Amino acid sequence: MPKIVSARVIVTSPGRNFVTLKIECDDGTTGVGDATLNGRELAVASYLADHVVPCLIGRDAHRIEDIWQYLYKGAYWRRGPVTMTSIAAVDMALWDIKGKVAGLPVYQLLGGASREGCMVYGHANGTTIGDTVAAALDYQRQGYRAIRLQCGVPGMASTYGVSGDKYFYEPADADLPTENIWSTARYLRVVPELFAAAREALGWDVHLLHDVHHRLTPIEAARLGKDLEPYRPFWIEDATPAEDQEAFRLIRQHTTTPLAVGEIFSSVWDCKALIENRLIDYIRATVLHAGGITHMRQIASLADLHQVRTGCHGATDLSPVTMAAALHLGLAIPNFGIQEYMRHTPETDAVFPHAYRFADGMLHPGEAPGLGVDIDEALAANHPYARAYLPVNRLEDGTMWSW
Numbered sequence: 001m002p003k004i005v006s007a008r009v010i011v012t013s014p015g016r017n018f019v020t021l022k023i024e025c026d027d028g029t030t031g032v033g034d035a036t037l038n039g040r041e042l043a044v045a046s047y048l049a050d051h052v053v054p055c056l057i058g059r060d061a062h063r064i065e066d067i068w069q070y071l072y073k074g075a076y077w078r079r080g081p082v083t084m085t086s087i088a089a090v091d092m093a094l095w096d097i098k099g100k101v102a103g104l105p106v107y108q109l110l111g112g113a114s115r116e117g118c119m120v121y122g123h124a125n126g127t128t129i130g131d132t133v134a135a136a137l138d139y140q141r142q143g144y145r146a147i148r149l150q151c152g153v154p155g156m157a158s159t160y161g162v163s164g165d166k167y168f169y170e171p172a173d174a175d176l177p178t179e180n181i182w183s184t185a186r187y188l189r190v191v192p193e194l195f196a197a198a199r200e201a202l203g204w205d206v207h208l209l210h211d212v213h214h215r216l217t218p219i220e221a222a223r224l225g226k227d228l229e230p231y232r233p234f235w236i237e238d239a240t241p242a243e244d245q246e247a248f249r250l251i252r253q254h255t256t257t258p259l260a261v262g263e264i265f266s267s268v269w270d271c272k273a274l275i276e277n278r279l280i281d282y283i284r285a286t287v288l289h290a291g292g293i294t295h296m297r298q299i300a301s302l303a304d305l306h307q308v309r310t311g312c313h314g315a316t317d318l319s320p321v322t323m324a325a326a327l328h329l330g331l332a333i334p335n336f337g338i339q340e341y342m343r344h345t346p347e348t349d350a351v352f353p354h355a356y357r358f359a360d361g362m363l364h365p366g367e368a369p370g371l372g373v374d375i376d377e378a379l380a381a382n383h384p385y386a387r388a389y390l391p392v393n394r395l396e397d398g399t400m401w402s403w
């Protein structure tokens with residue numbers, strides 16, 4: 001059995017900050033796990049290096065479930081994004097090792113392929129509705145079957161999801177949090193206009209999605225859901241702050257627009273009520289912040305019992321290691337829905353060479369043994385960490401709001 005002899009935490013910043021755990025066994029096999037928590041990276045780096053790594057040395061790398069339980073129950077202070085992201089990094093690395101030792105891609109260890117590939121959604125954004133629709137047409141031309149639409153709000157200097165760059169969106173943007181100003185009234189007027197223009201230009205054979213990004217009250221979210229029904233969105237995401245699980249019941253009572261939530265969830269306990277009461281249609285938790293492949297598979301199984309499908313988070317602050325692990329899981333589970341694919345920059349891809357490939361609107365993890373991704377440590381060393389924060393949001397009167 002492969003015994004763990006070392007585990008290193010690698011912090012690198014090829015355009016944005018990433019934290020990666022690399023585990024090495026006595027037979028030379030290595031495995032990688034993503035440990036990136038956007039805006040709080042060093043908390044996880046320390047949790048791993050100072051508290052988890054000492055407990056890993058000497059353990060049997062094949063005992064993934066036992067190590068998961070040891071780190072989860074052994075922490076005493078269970079759950080939360082720092083703990084579960086740290087456990088996730090160990091878990092991903094151990095699945096990577098197991099696949100390499102078996103000579104199989106991880107999806108084969110999870111039951112084999114349940115589909116030809118994982119449908120992904122691209123990110124069309126623009127300052128105006130016209131710019132956003134033009135970007136969406138470009139994604140459609142590239143073969144994307146699903147496209148997220150985010151546009152500027154007239155009268156607002158900035159909003160979530162709209163960047164100066166057509167293809168790459170990076171929310172962590174400053175050494176201290178940028179302060180944004182928000183107006184729900186202005187926003188609620190522009191999104192239905194955006195979807196009407198998009199349907200007019202793109203037609204009906206493409207899925208259109210939108211991320212509300214935690215900013216509406218339940219009744220405002222119900223309003224948006226109703227207003228978008230004529231345009232058949234694939235989903236609206238994070239319609240209201242996710243921890244208020246009961247709020248989704250109110251939204252459900254008013255609209256048939258599908259609801260997605262969960263990228264900030266870190267365990268099954270955060271979403272159990274939402275899933276069991278069928279208050280959502282897609283669960284957005286993913287392997288990085290929700291405890292790795294081992295725990296995300298549990299969440300997906302619970303979701304499957306209630307006809308909830310996965311729609312895993314896949315923003316640029318989740319490294320290619322997470323994308324690879326999510327695709328192996330997404331290929332294998334019965335209730336895969338869609339995978340977010342906010343493409344990384346070439347600079348990031350160079351540090352994280354990977355086997356997954358885009359074709360025909362889908363990503364496939366590839367056939368390399370393990371996860372099919374690695375970290376180029378020499379290149380990683382060229383990109384020193386630079387503190388960066390996600391923005392904060394205030395209403396026009398200065399009230400602190402969700403970003």
Ligand SMILES: O=C(O)[C@@H](O)[C@@H](O)[C@H](O)[C@H](O)CO
Binds near residue numbers: 314315316340
């Ligand atoms: O759906 C999404 O991709 C967003 O919610 C993310 O861009 C999110 O803002 C970032 O991952 C936060 O770090």
Ligand SMILES: [Mg+2]
Binds near residue numbers: 211213237238263
């Ligand atoms: Mg989101």
